Amino acid sequence: MELMAIGTVQSPLRSRAEAPKQGDEGAPEAWLAFEPRFADGLDGLAAGDEVLVLTWLDRAERDVLRVRPRSDAARPMTGVFATRSPDRPNPIGVHRVTVTALEGPCSLHVGALEAVDGTPIVDLKIALRR
Amino acid sequence: MELMAIGTVQSPLRSRAEAPKQGDEGAPEAWLAFEPRFADGLDGLAAGDEVLVLTWLDRAERDVLRVRPRSDAARPMTGVFATRSPDRPNPIGVHRVTVTALEGPCSLHVGALEAVDGTPIVDLKIALRR
Numbered sequence: 035m036e037l038m039a040i041g042t043v044q045s046p047l048r049s050r051a052e053a054p055k056q057g058d059e060g061a062p063e064a065w066l067a068f069e070p071r072f073a074d075g076l077d078g079l080a081a082g083d084e085v086l087v088l089t090w091l092d093r094a095e096r097d098v099l100r101v102r103p104r105s106d107a108a109r110p111m112t113g114v115f116a117t118r119s120p121d122r123p124n125p126i127g128v129h130r131v132t133v134t135a136l137e138g139p140c141s142l143h144v145g146a147l148e149a150v151d152g153t154p155i156v157d158l159k160i161a162l163r164r
Numbered sequence: 165m166e167l168m169a170i171g172t173v174q175s176p177l178r179s180r181a182e183a184p185k186q187g188d189e190g191a192p193e194a195w196l197a198f199e200p201r202f203a204d205g206l207d208g209l210a211a212g213d214e215v216l217v218l219t220w221l222d223r224a225e226r227d228v229l230r231v232r233p234r235s236d237a238a239r240p241m242t243g244v245f246a247t248r249s250p251d252r253p254n255p256i257g258v259h260r261v262t263v264t265a266l267e268g269p270c271s272l273h274v275g276a277l278e279a280v281d282g283t284p285i286v287d288l289k290i291a292l293r294r
Binding site: 039078 | 165166167168169170202204205206207208209213215216218220222229230241242243244245246247248252253254256258284286287288289290
């Protein structure tokens with residue numbers, strides 16, 4: 035089960051310490067720059083679409099199974115699968131964002147995204163309307 | 165970027181042809197059977213929790229960039245990233261389900277899940293309350 039990077043996040047966030055835990059906690063807008071060979075896969079996307087961006091959180095630790103939620107020492111340790119911690123056996127980030135603009139065949143501009151600059155993108159899906 | 169299976173879906177769905185496109189279209193309940201070595205990661209989950217299950221859709225085709233949505237010949241071909249098609253460069257499924265029961269340290273029972281029996285599980289996250 036080998037993932038390939040289909041693109042990269044371009045963001046003013048330079049480190050995990052700067053990144054908010056979730057996109058709705060003050061994350062900046064970002065560009066999703068796709069590899070040209072995957073451009074056909076973006077056909078049909080438009081500004082205003084809600085999408086799920088899946089990223090490979092390459093700064094995460096993969097041998098962690100318990101974390102203290104939000105670094106709050108008063109809370110008990112919790113299994114990583116009961117959290118959104120980036121530290122987990124397969125550090126895949128799932129980010130729900132709004133497409134705000136398209137530029138050329140392989141760049142999407144999106145609203146608040148908590149991923150760090152340079153994070154590999156591994157998938158994009160239209161979000162289900164709820 | 166190498167993924168490891170942390171568990172397996174156990175479902176009455178035996179083939180992709182049987183599986184509905186989305187969990188809310190009549191998918192059956194399923195068990196998520198985790199590898200014992202990841203049991204600590206499940207600590208803190210409880211019946212009633214909404215979670216995102218990430219799967220590796222091992223029957224999918226990875227060299228497809230355009231699909232015809234829902235096999236409707238009248239619709240135009242669309243880029244896979246504008247769809248939820250399992251066929252895509254990195255065939256990761258994202259399934260939002262409700263935990264209905266826990267059994268022992270590494271089995272979760274969940275509501276409607278459209279993944280086929282034997283599908284590898286690669287991640288589990290608590291779903292954000294919206």
